[in-house]
Amino acid sequence: MKNLSICMISFISLFLVSIKLFFMGIFFLLIDYVLFIEWEIISFNSLNIVMSLLFDWMSLIFMSFVLLISSLVIFYSKDYMSMDYKINRFIMLILMFVSSMMLLIISPNLISILLGWDGLGLISYCLVIYFQNVKSYNAGMLTALSNRIGDVALLLSIAWMLNYGSWNYVFYLEFMKNDEEMMIIGMLVMLAAMTKSAQIPFSSWLPAAMAAPTPVSALVHSSTLVTAGIYLLIRFNILFQLNFIGNLLLLLASLTMFMSGLGANYEFDLKKIIALSTLSQLGLMMSILSMGYSKLAFFHLLTHALFKALLFLCAGAIIHNMNNIQDIRLMGSLSLMMPLTSSCFNVANLALCGMPFLSGFYSKDLILEMVSLSYINAFSFFLYFFSTGLTVCYSFRLVFYSMSGDSNFSSLNLLNDESWIMLKSMLGLMMMSIFSGSMLTWLIFLTPITIILPYYLKMLTLFVCMIGMFSGYLISNINFYFFNKTLNNYKLSYFFSLMWFMPFVSTYGVIKYLLITGKIVVKFFDQGWSEYFGGQQLYIFMIKNSQVNQILQNNNLKIYMLSFIFWILVLFMMIYF
Numbered sequence: 001m002k003n004l005s006i007c008m009i010s011f012i013s014l015f016l017v018s019i020k021l022f023f024m025g026i027f028f029l030l031i032d033y034v035l036f037i038e039w040e041i042i043s044f045n046s047l048n049i050v051m052s053l054l055f056d057w058m059s060l061i062f063m064s065f066v067l068l069i070s071s072l073v074i075f076y077s078k079d080y081m082s083m084d085y086k087i088n089r090f091i092m093l094i095l096m097f098v099s100s101m102m103l104l105i106i107s108p109n110l111i112s113i114l115l116g117w118d119g120l121g122l123i124s125y126c127l128v129i130y131f132q133n134v135k136s137y138n139a140g141m142l143t144a145l146s147n148r149i150g151d152v153a154l155l156l157s158i159a160w161m162l163n164y165g166s167w168n169y170v171f172y173l174e175f176m177k178n179d180e181e182m183m184i185i186g187m188l189v190m191l192a193a194m195t196k197s198a199q200i201p202f203s204s205w206l207p208a209a210m211a212a213p214t215p216v217s218a219l220v221h222s223s224t225l226v227t228a229g230i231y232l233l234i235r236f237n238i239l240f241q242l243n244f245i246g247n248l249l250l251l252l253a254s255l256t257m258f259m260s261g262l263g264a265n266y267e268f269d270l271k272k273i274i275a276l277s278t279l280s281q282l283g284l285m286m287s288i289l290s291m292g293y294s295k296l297a298f299f300h301l302l303t304h305a306l307f308k309a310l311l312f313l314c315a316g317a318i319i320h321n322m323n324n325i326q327d328i329r330l331m332g333s334l335s336l337m338m339p340l341t342s343s344c345f346n347v348a349n350l351a352l353c354g355m356p357f358l359s360g361f362y363s364k365d366l367i368l369e370m371v372s373l374s375y376i377n378a379f380s381f382f383l384y385f386f387s388t389g390l391t392v393c394y395s396f397r398l399v400f401y402s403m404s405g406d407s408n409f410s411s412l413n414l415l416n417d418e419s420w421i422m423l424k425s426m427l428g429l430m431m432m433s434i435f436s437g438s439m440l441t442w443l444i445f446l447t448p449i450t451i452i453l454p455y456y457l458k459m460l461t462l463f464v465c466m467i468g469m470f471s472g473y474l475i476s477n478i479n480f481y482f483f484n485k486t487l488n489n490y491k492l493s494y495f496f497s498l499m500w501f502m503p504f505v506s507t508y509g510v511i512k513y514l515l516i517t518g519k520i521v522v523k524f525f526d527q528g529w530s531e532y533f534g535g536q537q538l539y540i541f542m543i544k545n546s547q548v549n550q551i552l553q554n555n556n557l558k559i560y561m562l563s564f565i566f567w568i569l570v571l572f573m574m575i576y577f
Contacts, residue, residue, distance in 0.1 A: 150195030257283030261390030392468030
């Protein structure tokens, strides 16, 4: 009972704080109010160490969404992790993870952002290796080492900010925009955000992080770890408008969106399909952000957080019921045996596809219409819409494999919706996934956005979704042999399903040789020359001197006689000469 009470206390506290912050955020938005708090920790001569906090509508609303999702995830974990003897440790790790994200959200200061940033990296490593086996250790190490690249970029940007005299970047963004030399900070921040949000070429760690427990995946992939990079770029969005950095980010994000959408159509692991869909949506947010529409990226960030958390919670309930089997080929007819879970799962999938009047529709449709309205090259335009079609394609493929047809699992397995604790969390998120899109549209965009486009461009999004839906059905249905010929070209299928060989490049190609190089450097320098001429040489010198000193202090009569004779000879020579 003690374990359950910790879950309930955490759930109730976070949920109430979330509601309070949401109403505060809406109030700040309506009266256009920003609260900037500076707390001077140390003042010594000219040295000031200041802790800064920034409360505006964006940070307050984002915090409320993070706390809402984390409270429901903790409530869900009460049942999902009930067999874990160390559930207290799990809940504490989740709370530390959320606290790090809170610090990152309200910090206008690069140093305090680094504290939250590194906190996310460290605790995500602890959560990925929570199930202690070799696969989890490898996934955790890949996650940690990939994110260290971004941490180093953030440290370098902190060093570069010394040119301005303060690390409160919010004061310098307008100046940095016109300062060509200071675009270096923009490049470093972009690199940091790309590693944390798993854009090409750092994408391989995100599917690997699925080794964590499912509630952690729901939290990480919806509103915390992977969205930290997007949120940082939203704050720095002035630096990416109409310049080389913005164009580069647009290209890489669009390719990430395309690559992950293509890979998800070849994947059979339930959690990895949802992880790749997260990667695809992160690419969408990054690409629209690089075009200068930071408010749209933030809007999609909020709506995506809700339905993606719901997708993972439904996937966790399915995996739980199927005795920890994640292969979608072994599922089938879940809609008959788990109707409530299947309903939530389908609502989340339709929101992800951008089905009209669900939450994903309001943000995705707006983003794609703004892309159609903007000056953009044909390649990026194609990637936007083709990736949207791929999203619908893999979503309907997933539904076809898991929800319809015959059950391919053991006949002795009992599938049901008996866990009301898990269902309450899922139903809460389902309601938010249905209503949050329209609600946030009315609240965030104070004037209604009307985009006038030609008829064929206006209908292009829905047309692409319909094509994707039909393609997903044809690809999945074994009876349509004419369309289902992926294994005829095995090498191409292998290439797409392995994310363009990015996991191999990251592990065997880069991290392996970086670690080997580091070992050589340590061996030859830290443990070699510097040790020989530094610590070891000093150590040998001290040992020899102490041995001589020890001999002198042994009260040996021979030594005293020799020293006595030596000093008499010295005295005699001084007198004589």
